[in-house]
Amino acid sequence: MTGNDLFYALVLQHIPNMGDATAKKLIRKFGSAENVLKEKKSALLKLDGIGEAKVRDLQNKEHFKAAEEELKFIEKNNVQTHYFLEGSYPEKLKHCLDSPIILFSRGNINLNKRKIISVVGTRQITAHGITFCEKFIEDLEILNPVIVSGFAYGVDICAHKAAIKNELQTVACLAHGFQTIYPKAHKKYINQMMENGGFYTDFWSTDKFDRNNFLKRNRIIAGLSEATVVIESAEKGGALVTADIASSYDREIFAVPGRPTDKFSSGCNNLIRRQNAHVLTSAADLVYILNWKADEDPKPVQKQLFVQLDSEEQKVYDYLNEQGKTELDALALNCNFPTFKTASLLLNMELKGAVRPLPGKIFEII
The missing domain is CATH 1.10.10.10 (Winged helix-like DNA-binding domain superfamily/Winged helix DNA-binding domain)
Structure with a gap:
């Protein structure tokens, strides 16, 4: 993608009431973002879902100025860009109607032909949740999957840390641009994340952290992977929203069951009770349902001289x-x-x- 192509795609992405699905529809219709922005008003108005307001926005020079500034930030900070029609764009995300036209990344992310799962849950993870999350990811090590999460407190950071400990690639999806990091307490993990994977976001550098961004961020978490795992969740929470989005993408959902009296098991128990998620009691459950097999180049395993079997x-x-x-x-x-x-x-x-x-x-x- 040339700098010129990126510039026009950024202009289109910056238009607030356009939406990713509509933007992609226009690009496919007219061949490129540049063609969309230079198309005659009369031709645009003939399309379903394109009214006067959207056409006026396409001609608003403020979006062009904003795109110029963002392009400078991208080039200065070596931000990697992934256009939805290019090969570097995550394959599974391509199949999501509302996926972004441009995704930004930093680090050493490689999703090519990889097993990918998203691990989500409450920010108030319990000791039981930590133990399960760590053991679950440790047991998946031999299959060399990519672990995706949201870099938040609780289950998210537990999953990222477990992946790093087991030398697995891990990807954090952010609810803000690359000029900031949330939560600040997790800045100490940035270098390890960059070495073992990295960060994705479709927010611009000027976009600060806002809780309203989580919903938009969660669609990236759900869209990147073939399955979403909910470790712990209260009756309501962002993890359940991510699971619902993943379900709308026709991806598999797994939930860790807990005691009926445990507050942070109620969300998982409800998913299972309503048959919206598979029961997850160990890594083997996920491996069986997804029919996972070892990579062609799996992580090396040292064979024990004397194997202890129960x-x-x-x-x-x-x-x-x-x-x-x-x-x-x-x-x-x-x-x-x-x-x-x-x-x-x-x-x-x-x-x-x-x-x-x-x-x-x-x-x-x-």
Whole structure:
């Protein structure tokens, strides 16, 4: 994308009552943002959803001045830009009607052919929530996923830190531009985030933090990934909004169940009760539902000389040792375990270096 193309796309993005869906519709119709801004008024007014107010905004020179300033900031600060028609634009986000025409990033983000999940939840995460979040991400390490969240207090920063600890790429979606950071207490994590992933936002450098921005930010969190995981949430909260957006994008939703009396489990329990989310009790649940397999270039795992298996894992191991390669459902049937439990056992055994998955949900001992 040339500087000239970026400039006109920025002009279009700056128009407040245009909306991303309408902007993308116009760009596809006329071929480029520049063509849209130079199109005759009569041609624009013939389109559905384009009235006098929008046409006047397209001709407002204030948007051109603002775009000039933003372009200077982008070039001076080496901000990476991702246009919705280009290859660098996140693939899963392309399929969201209201995704931004331009996404800004900083860091070393690489989403190409990667497994991506969003992890969200309450800002008032409990000790139980922290323990689950850390163990959940640790158990996914072998699959080398990208962990997406919102860099806020609570579940968000817990997920980012767990990803960094396990040397996984992690991406924070911000509700403001790159001239500021919220919350300020999380500035100390910026360098680690940049080394292990980075930041996305569709807000401009002049956009300060505002709680009203969270809804717009949440659509990026939901749109980047193939599944959204809610660790903990009260009956109402931003995490549930993100889950609802993800559902509207036809993505999978997972929720960690809790006791009925726990305040910050009520939102998750409601998602599960209404059948709006899969029950998530371990990483194995997500791996099974999403049918994830190891990357072509997975994170290296050091095989133990003597693998310690519990009695149930040993039963699965013995069957594989005797019968050889076996499909998951057949393994569950012959070992007399539910399929979801067998999937969990196999994941634990894979992490211990005892078995490995093959295409078609087939497993064999190492």
